[in-house]
């Protein structure tokens with residue numbers, strides 16, 4: 001028997017619990033966490049990804065170059081996709097993806113995604129990357145999570161109307177633990193809500209892996225060591241390192257700084273080949289998580305030292321223009337560095353991953369390789385054109401905290 005004075009409390013608790021469960025089921029109704037990645041050439045291909053809280057398998061995307069307000073029969077093209085799941089996830093969940101190819105460069109597309117069982121998303125849009133030497137603007141950063149600072153910086157980034165975003169690892173801080181699936185849900189909810197251009201276009205994601213994407217499972221299997229990253233971003237490539245070219249101006253290598261793949265071995269062989277392949281592209285960028293030139297952590301940290309040993313000479317040999325580094329939760333710009341020394345022929349290293357997590361302190365005195373360092377949350381906005389590259393670190397109020405330029409390469 002329940003004492004009388006406890007009944008109102010119990011009723012209130014039950015009402016709240018029912019309301020919460022109704023809200024939760026409403027929140028999961030229909031496709032959610034819709035996001036875009038690049039499976040190949042960003043001028044002609046894109047992958048539409050979304051999730052459903054069912055164990056359904058069908059994946060459909062309807063697409064057109066004009067808005068069709070969600071009337072699927074009206075769209076010019078229907079693309080069937082595929083789906084995957086994350087073993088051990090404590091809730092029903094299917095991750096759907098459909099790769100769209102044969103797109104026209106520099107063109108706006110409208111789409112809906114879903115299936116007949118779960119329903120369809122509302123209409124969304126994106127724009128393909130210009131082919132040739134048309135100007136590019138992207139945002140780069142890492143170490144995000146889903147904090148107040150993350151949301152503020154997402155708004156700052158979106159206001160710049162980037163064509164795509166590079167996220168350099170430590171994305172949702174779920175540590176590859178399936179129990180932490182809500183951290184990813186919150187991360188995607190923020191991306192969905194804030195990361196849209198002024199015209200409402202979705203901003204596609206290029207994602208590198210960081211230490212907080214992985215768990216400590218005794219396994220060599222990428223899908224087991226980084227279950228969320230593998231399921232959510234595994235369509236970018238089979239491995240945790242890959243490259244993309246954006247028009248004729250920019251080549252980007254996306255690297256794994258020792259989380260699933262080691263700096264040496266197959267990744268190093270691949271990196272040498274990729275950088276050689278892009279030698280004629282005017283600007284050659286890299287993104288990865290652990291910095292070769294850290295601004296908070298120890299210069300001799302194991303992964304930083306390994307990066308300098310195995311990747312540094314390749315960056316030097318192939319004249320990497322700029323490396324986007326993360327992991328240290330600071331704002332950093334180095335001098336140009338070659339052969340581990342300051343050199344006008346060298347590579348610019350920008351970082352250090354402070355897109356939402358609490359910024360960390362930097363040394364009172366600058367390190368030998370630093371031109372600028374501060375413990376400030378920021379995102380890098382990068383403009384690439386045939387005339388050169390400009391980099392601006394924007395802080396939480398949208399103010400420029402630091403900036404730099406790379407001149408156009410001189411023609412032989």
Ligand SMILES: [Fe+2]
Pocket residue numbers: 170210211212289326327328
């Ligand atoms: Fe990290």
